[in-house]
Amino acid sequence: MENKQEGLISPLKKINGWSKFVNNVIMNKKGEIHGSVNACKTHLITGLAYEFEQTPIIITYDEIRAKEIYEDMKFLFGEEVYLYPIRDILFYDADVHSMDITAERMRILNILISKQNAVVIIPIESFLNPLSSKEIWKENQITIDETSNIDLEYLSSHLIKIGYERVSKVEAIGQFAIRGSIVDIFSPSYIMPYRIELWDTEIDSIRRFNPLTQRTIDKVKNLTIYPNQEIIIPIEKIQANVQSITDDMNNLISKLTNDNNTMALQNIKDRAQEHISEINEGNRFQGLETYLPYTDVKLVNILNYISKDKVIYIDESLKCKEKINRVWYEYKDSMIERLAYGHILPKQIEFIFDPIKIWDTLAERNYICLLNMGSNIEELSVSNTLEIRAFENTTSYKTIDALEKELIQWQQSGNATIILTGLKAKAERIIDELEERGFIANYNEILTDILPNQIIFTKGSLHKGFTYEDIKLNIVADNDLFGKEKAKKKSKKYKGSKIESFLELLPGDYVVHEIHGIGVFEGIEQIIVEGIHRDNLKIRYEGDSTLYININQMDMVQKYIGSEGNAPKLSKLGTADWKKSKAKVKKAVEDIAKDLIDLYSKRESNRGFSYELDDIWQKEFEDLFPYVETEDQLDAIVDVKKDMESDKIMDRLICGDVGYGKTEVAIRATFKAVMNKKQVAYLVPTTILAQQHFQRFSERMEPHGIKVEMLSRFRTPKQIKLTLKGLKDGTVDIVIGTHRLLSKDVEFKDLGLIIIDEEQRFGVTHKEKLKHLRTEVDAITLTATPIPRTLHMSLIGIRDMSLLEQAPLERRPVQTYVMEYSEDFIKDAITREINRDGQVFFLYNKVKDIDEMAGKIQKLVPQAKVTFAHGQMSERELEHIMLDFINKEITVLVCTTIIETGLDIQNANTIIINDADRMGLSQLYQLRGRVGRSNKVAYAYLMYAKNKVLKEVAEKRLQAIKQFTQLGSGFKIAMRDLEIRGAGNLLGAQQHGHMEAIGYELYSKMLKQAIDTEQGIKVPEPLETIIEIKINAFIPRTYIVDEIQKLDIYKKISSIQNEKDVIEVEEEMEDRYGEIPNSTRNLVDIALLKAMANDLGISKLSQQDNQILLFFNNKITLLPQTIQTLFEKYKRSIKLTNGNICIDIKEINKKEILSYIKNIIIEMKHLNNYIN
Missing domain, CATH: 3.40.50.300 (P-loop containing nucleotide triphosphate hydrolases)
Known part of the structure; x- marks a missing residue:
């Protein structure tokens, strides 16, 4: 070793x-x-x-x-x-x-x-x-290599036995899918899933793939599939002992009957009898392993x-x-x-x-x-x-003076000292300062023998320093020395892709057709005309009118995205209503595009203060940050500093989830501003947040001699008076406050930076004041509501934004359970959290009897300190309750959804959400984010009423919640709804209404076009090209069984614009589903043909008997030289009729018609481009 x-x-x-x-x-x-x-x-x-x-x-x-x-x-x-x-x-x-x-x-x-x-x-x-036992574990592993033979039926049953779930699409650990001759599997021992392609029973290839894109990353030679559960349950052994279980149940029933315990009798019948029935039928269920004590199975x-x-x-x-x-x-x-x-x-x-x-x-x-x-x-x-004789270093050497003092004592005792730092540059900087003070110190990456009185710096990281008294050795940890030095972030061999689209389309979902409006998607329906098979989207409009949209027109259809829970009004076919809605939105997006460009131009023309480049103090200040920054965080910090160092007035939006490090970006910008002799104002929406930020900023800033004050209701009139005086004469560097900061009596000596937290939570008057301030001083706005990627891309160069999308390295996922309401469980969950000195949120969204629920919780857990909070309380009352909770004077807070998202309550690590099925997914996503801010594992329990007959909508939502623990549709829907809310916050409430009217996707497309037009970028008029060729072009059910995946591939095919896209789509289909059927290849060729025809201004390409007719939009766009060259090459096969082109195909083999037409269109395009 x-x-x-x-x-x-x-x-x-x-x-x-x-x-x-x-x-x-x-x-x-x-x-x-x-x-x-x-x-x-x-x-x-x-x-x-x-x-x-x-x-x-x-x-x-x-x-x-x-x-x-x-x-x-x-x-x-x-x-x-x-x-x-x-x-x-x-x-x-x-x-x-x-x-x-x-x-x-x-x-x-x-x-x-x-x-x-x-x-x-x-x-x-x-x-x-x-x-x-490890012997059982090994027995149940499956090792596969290129010489293996696999029986799919055996593989499927064995995977279910060892804990895997069969799904249509593998996205998370513990899932497997079988599609024809392709098996996808995500084993818990790997960070990526694997794809096995078979030729009959033989292995053709084994590949790793990305679960987000579903595309292959690389090939491997072998794969071991490990069990997906800690206990491999031999259900046949439990079945063999079912009589023992039944006897035990009957004995318990007799006892409970004698005790007249009717509630317990009902419980035993509900649970044990149901379990015995499931065991007899050979079904697996949650908790089946707890019946193993009735068998001779040896557990370890x-x-x-x-x-x-x-x-x-x-x-x-x-x-x-x-x-x-x-x-x-x-x-x-x-x-x-x-x-x-x-x-x-x-x-x-x-x-x-x-x-x-x-x-x-x-x-x-x-x-x-x-x-x-x-x-x-x-x-x-x-x-x-x-x-041994050892003790921990209790001193934290925040300054070089403190370190010098300790080193003198150690050297007087003849101790050797090893000082750990993460970065060589930091060590060299400290060595230089020590040498100026008369010490001899060296930096060695590889340590050898250490001599008495020696001071050696080396690369390393420990949580705490210590001293061995008996061998006279001191080890100073990086954590003791000017704060924790961050370990270098490991570069991953594979970087995951961001989910670009959350648009899984299901029957019953609302869709938007750009020409026909909002309807309900009712599924894919195959229509056969003259023996030709075509798949169509069936869309129902108002009055039960039905429209069948050919799959190759799918690029005109998007899933409707509006606010969660709000059903849009269906469009009526054959009326001008949809056109009017689009025209209204078009005017609105043109206005907002103009406003955005005007605001950008004004900001560009105004000149602000240009800050100095970072100095040694900035570096040392940033070294004190005790965590590893994410790449997004570092990018945002660089963006902010560049803005500050330029002479333009900064107005940057920093967008990131709760706990993703927005405040740290603001803290570093604040320090930079103060080092440049500027004052900073930090505006927050609530008093509690002001208090938390005041404490955090004071801890970080005051060791550097920076004066931090607060303006809020928590300050006495005397304190406020002194703070106002300090702001005016410049003795206060940073002020944290609520809207009190925007009062007329607040005057600054030299305000350089304003930071605004969750601006959408301020009133209209305050927003106007902020709008004015932004034209005078640098501004950073922070928001926890995500912004859609498409909107971000549209606004690049117009609105400065930094997105924090990566979770911090030390952030641990919240363990999420979805279950029926159970008071026994609530008692257990709260007791467990109290026993680890933690606190609990209990979400109960009914104000009228929230006090009764708090009383019930108090009876269940008498040792807990329980109180309740809701939105109808006065602001001051709520503040006091929240302060008591933050200060750990309350153990369980029974509350409605009013609890603030920005609050950092690290000790609250369990949240129980009652009636989770009544809440929106985005709401659940945000509520769950209130826990999991510390180094403890956090738990979220989403509960719904026992034996509740759910309405269809609630059942659908609950199904989504059940996928909420992983990157499934629940997460995607939550993110989608939050992003739309974020878009509304950014562009204004009125624009949110326009998004609702036509759906976010179409709104986003129209906004991008309006911004391009306003900037003088030519936006071509949209043209719908119709292709009518008598050839089978569809995806057979035998090729892609799952409708969601089929629609996803149809969408990708309909988005084809060039040969590169064709290669991309075909490679993906072959990768995920195997060899492409001819009818699907035809579909891809038609999509490419449509894109090229569209570029040439062809509105319709139609096969009529032995001819292909090309109809042009308004007028023919082919150059005369192009037409002449085509006539010369194809002789009588091509002719011009009434401004349209007619291609004779009677001599062409039926199977080659598509290829023949495609080659002519390619030639037209090349000739047109060449001559042009």
Whole structure:
């Protein structure tokens, strides 16, 4: 095993008793280290791991500590470091739940089986979770290479057995699809799905593909398909023991009958009887594995997957024991209560492991316990011990003076010092300053022997620094030194594509035809005329009028996109209403295009303050940011600084989801402005947000001598008076405030930058004042509502925008469950969150009885501090409640949807949403975003009423919610609705109305045309070219079965403009569906023919008997020389009739007509271009 950190860990050998301890561990396989503080444990573990020449397995007491260890080990060991995430022990029927944690756990199980050189960190409570044995796991893997033979029927049934879901299109982990001879599969151990193409039963190729574009990335030679569930359930074994389950149920029913417990009796009948029926029928369901205690199936925990020769490092065994016991007793208490209520059967309680057995099996392994203070637990106590004297660095060296002071003391004690920094440039800058103060310091990327009094800088990152007193060694972590140095972001081998379109079209959806208006899509219908098969879109209009749109006209049809839940008015065929609507919108977009161009021109002509380039202080300030910036964030920061350094007045919109780092962009711009002796005003819509931003800005700015103040209702009249005076005389650099900032008595000495958070939430008067301010000082506007990509592209060069679309690296996905309402579950979920010192949002959107619901929650969880909040409360009352929640004086907040999106409540990591089926998807998306802002796993539980008969609309929404945990249609619909709202916010409420009238897609197209026209770019008049050739041109059902995918391909075919597009579409079809049928190739050729004919001004290309007629729009657009050349080449086959061209095809083979016409059109186009 290569020692990557030899110089850093070699001093450990000087610890008194080190060699003896190591030898004893090699002989007796066990040991204890006393006096090891948390900060130095990973350093010690690394030293020991290299002594034993094996990578370590580390057990710790909670997920936050596990994350610390994980980050440290990434530096000490490199790439092969994994954190095994904690999984909920759920005994409730969830319709669907997030797969990301389960997928990561399974990926690590595979690594433990196949790669013995990986470092794995495991929180102790994960040992409670049962798993299938690694032998069963291996048996159920499928390894495929180019020599394999596959029986599709067997493969399909086996994949379902090991936890995969069959779908029509693979987009997420745990799915597979079979289309003819093509199998797509997304196994949890891979970051990309794979596509297997067969020739009969033989493997033709194995390819990785992008789940967003569905296109191949590269070919591979082999593939192992791993199970998609931690427990592989042999349903036949449960079926064989169904009598035991039935007997247990009947015994419980007898007991409950004697106790006259009618509610529990009903529960046992609802649940257990239904489950027994499902088992008898051989059906799998959520929670089936909990019946395994009725069988002889042997389950194991993660220890079974860890090689027996491995040394396991246990971080604070007493804390581990306390944690696992607490989780176990919580589980047991919950299960006993659930048993009493008839929700489970007695043996199901035995499903998870008893902690006593866990310690017994751990005691048989090779282990080293690392302890700070106190003794080891009895179960793991050993005689081989090592005593060390270490302590954590409690000082944070924010300045060079603080570091100098500490270094003097260390050198007086003869200590060697290693200082870790992420970037060499930063180290060299500090070394220069230290040398000016008389120190000798060096930078070495590879450390060798370290001498007393030496100061060495090296590249690295640890969460905390520490000192070994006995070997006189100090290690200063990057986190201690002027703030955390960010690790360099790893470049990915594959960069995912952004979803460009959310437009999955389903029967019943509203559509917009550019000429005929808004209708309802009723599906694809094949029409046969004179033996020719053609697919058509069937669209229903007002009065049940039906229009069949030929598939090759599909580019004229878009899915209607308006506000979620608002049904548009259907157009009436044969009337001028649609034309009038379009004309009205056309006038509106022309006006807004003119306003945008005028505003842009004025801004370009006005001159503002030109800021200096970044100096050393800006660099040091930015180095203090404790997280890794996303690429989008860095781009936005560069954009803002360029704007500030130019002499034009900045007016930039920064758009990004909650928690995506908009505020950090604003903070860096603020610091730059203040360093250039300018004042900054930060305007927020609410008092609470002002308070949060005031605290954040003060923490970041005041260490640099920058004065930050606040103007809001939370300030006393005296404080406000002093702040106003400071703004006027320049002693206040930054002011954070609500609309109070826009009052007449607020005067600045030299305002340079105004930052506006969520401008759409301010009133008309305030917006007018802001509009005026924007012409005088630099402005940044922040919004959490996304902007459509198409609108962003249309406004490039007119409205300066930066989009933050990437989630921060440390942002963990919210674990989402969709389930029936259950008070037992609510109690469990809240209790679990309280037990990890967290807080809970409970969304209840009925003001009239919200107090009763809060009372119900209080009874369910007496230890919780419960209160409620809703929009009919006074502003001041709401403020106090929210402040109490932020300050952790409230545990559970029962509230309506009024909770602000911008609030950063890191301790709230569970949200329970009641009646989720009544809420819009975009609303659910935003509500879910209120949790998951910390380093803890966050949970969202979307609940709907038990046994509720749902209306069709609610059922449809619920189906979408069920796909909400992954990148499915729920997410897409939510994003789509939010983007339309974002477009309305950006362009104004009136424009939002116009979008509603004709649909966003057509509105966007018209706005782009209006902007181009206003800028003097020639916009050609749209021309609809009709192609009527007697040839089969459609996608057979046998080729693409799924209608959504078929429509997607039809849309792509209808958008073909040139040969390059043809290659692109054909490659995609061959990649995803296999060899292209002739009828589909004809369709592609017709699409290209249509595009070329359109370029030539041909309005119709029609086959009539043995002739093809080309009708031109208004007048023929072919040049005389072109026509003459064609006549000479084709003799009598081409002639001019009444201004149209007639092509004789009676001598042409029927199969070659399309190719023949296509070649003539290509020739026309080339000749026209050449002569021109």
